[in-house]
Amino acid sequence: MRLSKLFKNAPTVNVSGLCFDSRKVKKDNVYFCLPGLTFDGHDFIDSAIENGAICVVHSKEIQHKKDGVIYIRVHDVNEAMNQCARIFYGKPSDKMTMYGITGTNGKSTVANIIRSILDPIEPCGYIGTIAIEYGDVKLMPDLTTPDALFLQSKLSDMVNAGMKACALEVSSHGLSQGRVNGINFNVAIFTNFTYDHLDFHGTLENYFDAKSILFKDRVRSDGVCILNKDDPKYAELAALCAARVVTYGIENEADYRAIHIQMNNEASHFDLVYQGKSYPVMTNLVATYNIYNLLAAIAALHETGIELEKIIAACCQIPQVQGRLEQIKEGQDFNVIVDFAHTPDGLQKVMEFGRSITKEDGNLIAVFGSAGKRDVAKRKVFGELADKYCDFIILTEDDPRDEDPKEIAAQIKEGIQETTNIFIEDRYEAIRQAVESAKTGDTILLLGKGDEVFIYRENGRAPWVGDHMAVRECIHKYRGQ
Ligand SMILES: CC(=O)N[C@H]1[C@@H](OP(=O)(O)OP(=O)(O)OC[C@H]2O[C@@H](n3ccc(=O)[nH]c3=O)[C@H](O)[C@@H]2O)O[C@H](CO)[C@@H](O)[C@@H]1O[C@H](C)C(=O)N[C@@H](C)C(=O)N[C@H](CCC(=O)O)C(=O)O
Numbered sequence: 256m257r258l259s260k261l262f263k264n265a266p267t268v269n270v271s272g273l274c275f276d277s278r279k280v281k282k283d284n285v286y287f288c289l290p291g292l293t294f295d296g297h298d299f300i301d302s303a304i305e306n307g308a309i310c311v312v313h314s315k316e317i318q319h320k321k322d323g324v325i326y327i328r329v330h331d332v333n334e335a336m337n338q339c340a341r342i343f344y345g346k347p348s349d350k351m352t353m354y355g356i357t358g359t360n361g362k363s364t365v366a367n368i369i370r371s372i373l374d375p376i377e378p379c380g381y382i383g384t385i386a387i388e389y390g391d392v393k394l395m396p397d398l399t400t401p402d403a404l405f406l407q408s409k410l411s412d413m414v415n416a417g418m419k420a421c422a423l424e425v426s427s428h429g430l431s432q433g434r435v436n437g438i439n440f441n442v443a444i445f446t447n448f449t450y451d452h453l454d455f456h457g458t459l460e461n462y463f464d465a466k467s468i469l470f471k472d473r474v475r476s477d478g479v480c481i482l483n484k485d486d487p488k489y490a491e492l493a494a495l496c497a498a499r500v501v502t503y504g505i506e507n508e509a510d511y512r513a514i515h516i517q518m519n520n521e522a523s524h525f526d527l528v529y530q531g532k533s534y535p536v537m538t539n540l541v542a543t544y545n546i547y548n549l550l551a552a553i554a555a556l557h558e559t560g561i562e563l564e565k566i567i568a569a570c571c572q573i574p575q576v577q578g579r580l581e582q583i584k585e586g587q588d589f590n591v592i593v594d595f596a597h598t599p600d601g602l603q604k605v606m607e608f609g610r611s612i613t614k615e616d617g618n619l620i621a622v623f624g625s626a627g628k629r630d631v632a633k634r635k636v637f638g639e640l641a642d643k644y645c646d647f648i649i650l651t652e653d654d655p656r657d658e659d660p661k662e663i664a665a666q667i668k669e670g671i672q673e674t675t676n677i678f679i680e681d682r683y684e685a686i687r688q689a690v691e692s693a694k695t696g697d698t699i700l701l702l703g704k705g706d707e708v709f710i711y712r713e714n715g716r717a718p719w720v721g722d723h724m725a726v727r728e729c730i731h732k733y734r735g736q
Pocket residue numbers: 275276277278288289290291292293294295296299397398399400401402426427428429432
């Protein structure tokens with residue numbers, strides 16, 4: 256592509272790609288000098304040029320410019336990069352119906368429900384914590400919301416593969432770093448807002464402000480904002496929305512409301528009330544918070560023109576979202592649930608559900624830790640929640656990074672007053688212990704890692720068999736199933 260297509264008044268040289276990491280720059284790339292938390296991209300200009308950069312986009316004064324290199328000074332390099340990415344990859348998001356999902360918990364589930372219902376009707380891709388998926392392609396992501404360059408390139412691949420829609424998880428990091436600034440969403444979906452990511456945002460207000468960007472700035476004016484009417488932040492968010500607001504809920508009157516909810520640990524049934532009419536819905540999803548997730552997806556799909564009857568018909572066969580309230584059934588006589596819960600609200604909801612499916616005199620056994628270098632304050636709260644809901648707690652490693660897992664466990668223990676608890680650093684061994692101790696009618700909760708098949712330790716990302724695989728193996732080996 257011609258550089259002049261990306262920047263007005265730039266020379267008409269051809270550029271081969273865009274890059275913000277000097278180590279990955281290739282011949283004739285444009286290098287963007289991003290300010291980071293650790294480094295400043297301006298410090299790597301020489302290495303970017305050595306690797307072949309033909310153009311450097313910067314915001315700071317540059318003393319020694321090199322011949323043959325085009326320097327473009329902008330006020331905000333990140334924003335320039337986001338807009339260039341959109342143009343370079345052919346504005347792919349304008350060619351699909353874009354569903355953006357944000358909120359503390361439930362993003363992956365809502366996105367996957369949307370994709371599973373929509374894909375057979377019109378091809379729909381997914382980008383989020385669990386995968387990047389479209390057609391037969393499935394890639395493992397590094398981030399929930401990828402950086403703008405990778406994101407736009409994948410959206411472009413989706414368009415080329417015939418996708419007509421994309422369900423994209425939009426994290427608060429992604430919003431505050433402008434990763435989705437090159438996208439105008441047709442639908443902006445809000446799941447819920449609770450405590451998370453204070454290490455990055457500093458305060459809950461900043462965290463909320465980041466989330467609200469999707470509804471204020473990134474949704475098209477002719478689009479729609481789908482909001483959870485039962486969330487305490489509903490009114491505040493509704494007042495900020497730049498497009499019409501449609502609501503869903505259970506407790507309060509809402510445009511899409513579930514009433515008469517009945518559920519067991521296999522399935523749920525409710526009446527969906529929409530415009531005064533009641534529609535019976537059967538779904539294989541369980542737990543109240545998944546009814547909220549389902550309502551968000553139903554509202555989003557219906558508001559973009561999919562017939563309600565078709566949506567409802569698909570609700571009974573929603574594929575299990577890996578690592579999200581995933582029930583492991585290997586013929587054992589106790590329940591096992593693998594869940595990604597890693598916020599106080601997430602833990603509470605899955606523990607409440609765990610309690611509800613545990614035999615009256617049975618034990619709720621939880622295996623979890625807390626991530627190193629992330630939100631230290633939530634550790635004690637995790638302990639308090641487990642103390643309230645569980646009968647036996649096995650503390651183990653999560654993603655300790657360069658913290659000592661034993662020290663993290665000690666901080667969780669500060670919240671545990673009464674419940675029997677032990678610390679087993681090795682996650683596999685902790686899961687084995689839980690399986691060995693479970694009795695008929697008990698429930699084991701394996702929390703925090705979800706579907707992840709890696710653990711971040713001191714030396715970086717190490718392979719991990721995955722909670723779902725570990726527990727299956729243990730059930731077969733140690734319980735003879
Ligand atoms: C905390 C955070 O968001 N960090 C982001 C930040 O990295 P950073 O500030 O550490 O960057 P840096 O290392 O200081 O480098 C600054 C710049 O110099 C460049 N550089 C650096 C070294 C070099 O030799 N050459 C070079 O060009 C880097 O490529 C970068 O452009 O800026 C980078 C460039 O935009 C991001 O890739 C990076 O995301 C990292 C990978 C990350 O882990 N982010 C996580 C926390 C995240 O975004 N998570 C969310 C939420 C998930 C959830 O909901 O749980 C997600 O969407 O996944």
